Amino acid sequence: xxxxxxxxxxxxxxDDFETDIRAFLQVDQCILARSGRALLGLLLETLAEKCxxxxxxxxxxxxxxxxxxxxxxxxxxxxxxxxLDPRTLLPDLDSMRKNLTEKTLAIVAxxxxxxxxxxxxxxSMARGAGAVLIDDAAQGLGGSIGEKPLGTLGDYGLYSFGxxxxxxxxxxxxxxxxxVESLSDRIGGKRGKGLLHLVSTAAARxxxxxxxxxxxxxxxxxxxxxxxxxxxxxxAMPDAIKRLGRKTFGMLGRFNRxxxxxxxLYTRTxxxxxxxxxxxxxxxxxxxxxxxxxxxxxxxRLLRMGVRRMYPHAIAGEPSIRPFLAEGNGPxxxxxxxxxxxxxxxxxxxISNDIACLVAHAVNEVFx
Numbered sequence: 001x002x003x004x005x006x007x008x009x010x011x012x013x014x015d016d017f018e019t020d021i022r023a024f025l026q027v028d029q030c031i032l033a034r035s036g037r038a039l040l041g042l043l044l045e046t047l048a049e050k051c052x053x054x055x056x057x058x059x060x061x062x063x064x065x066x067x068x069x070x071x072x073x074x075x076x077x078x079x080x081x082x083x084l085d086p087r088t089l090l091p092d093l094d095s096m097r098k099n100l101t102e103k104t105l106a107i108v109a110x111x112x113x114x115x116x117x118x119x120x121x122x123x124s125m126a127r128g129a130g131a132v133l134i135d136d137a138a139q140g141l142g143g144s145i146g147e148k149p150l151g152t153l154g155d156y157g158l159y160s161f162g163x164x165x166x167x168x169x170x171x172x173x174x175x176x177x178x179x180v181e182s183l184s185d186r187i188g189g190k191r192g193k194g195l196l197h198l199v200s201t202a203a204a205r206x207x208x209x210x211x212x213x214x215x216x217x218x219x220x221x222x223x224x225x226x227x228x229x230x231x232x233x234x235x236a237m238p239d240a241i242k243r244l245g246r247k248t249f250g251m252l253g254r255f256n257r258x259x260x261x262x263x264x265l266y267t268r269t270x271x272x273x274x275x276x277x278x279x280x281x282x283x284x285x286x287x288x289x290x291x292x293x294x295x296x297x298x299x300x301r302l303l304r305m306g307v308r309r310m311y312p313h314a315i316a317g318e319p320s321i322r323p324f325l326a327e328g329n330g331p332x333x334x335x336x337x338x339x340x341x342x343x344x345x346x347x348x349x350x351i352s353n354d355i356a357c358l359v360a361h362a363v364n365e366v367f368x
Contacts, residue, residue, distance in 0.1 A: 031184045034171055038232060038233070048077055058078070060315065062332035065138070066321065070232065083333065084112075090279075102130075115286075123153070145283075159176075161174070164348065166287060187235065255349060259285055260285070289347050290342055343363070346359070
């Protein structure tokens with residue numbers, strides 16, 4: 001991301017970032033907050049209030065960012081999980097169907113790592129159960145299925161602008177859907193200047209170079225950390241972040257094309273049997289490149305190159321989340337396999353073709 005855009009974000013200017021998002025997604029309503037999880041929590045709280053305690057469960061992927069589970073827990077709702085197919089990252093529809101109950105308030109379906117998840121059958125399932133479908137495109141802004149942008153395939157769509165996301169602004173999230181603007185009065189706190197987020201974004205951009213990448217985990221930037229923390233606040237997006245969003249939104253296509261080129265190179269170089277399959281008509285954006293490398297710790301060499309295990313446990317296996325799980329949840333062996341075997345490779349703009357080749361060959365050497 002250009003340093004000039006970061007610096008200009010401190011100057012007064014047009015911060016109507018919502019207009020850009022509505023136009024890009026071709027939706028009528030959009031609201032912003034400091035994070036995607038804040039908006040998911042706000043949405044779930046509002047839906048739960050309307051149901052007046054009749055529906056208290058939220059069905060989420062068995063392998064996902066712990067922020068999704070944290071949003072459910074913060075809303076005083078119960079987490080129920082469905083399994084995923086580790087070959088495609090898509091929901092196991094039989095598992096989803098078995099875990100739908102009369103208590104289900106909402107289903108969260110996700111485009112994990114920017115790999116599109118078809119929603120038609122899931123939407124039909126949600127309708128039949130009287131539940132709401134939340135299209136979680138936190139990692140998928142700019143991707144599509146057919147002519148439909150990811151995030152517009154359900155009742156509500158969720159996006160994140162955190163570090164490393166398709167449009168990395170340092171923080172922030174967007175929620176789209178019918179009548180979401182009525183929720184804006186419930187987003188608390190002052191918007192602020194967003195200085196810390198902009199500084200950490202600039203630092204992350206600098207440290208995304210291959211030989212500096214490992215330094216990020218030693219700095220207090222919150223990068224690459226996965227924690228279950230339901231105590232977060234629902235606060236407004238800082239004005240500087242909104243201005244940065246306006247100034248850089250036009251670069252989203254370039255960012256995503258770079259990620260797609262890098263993913264194509266990885267696909268050609270790595271073991272095809274371990275590459276996640278993408279369905280026809282889908283346009284992924286590859287927030288990171290998912291690869292079923294196999295179990296075992298990652299050596300320092302791969303960590304320095306930005307290769308990562310993502311979520312250390314399946315949702316049902318994470319000790320801090322277990323107290324919030326619904327009773328009688330079915331098994332999630334696919335999610336457990338993902339937690340054990342999946343690695344992700346970097347796709348950001350600091351990864352040139354030469355670096356991507358080095359990363360892929362290193363992964364092949366460690367996981368032959």
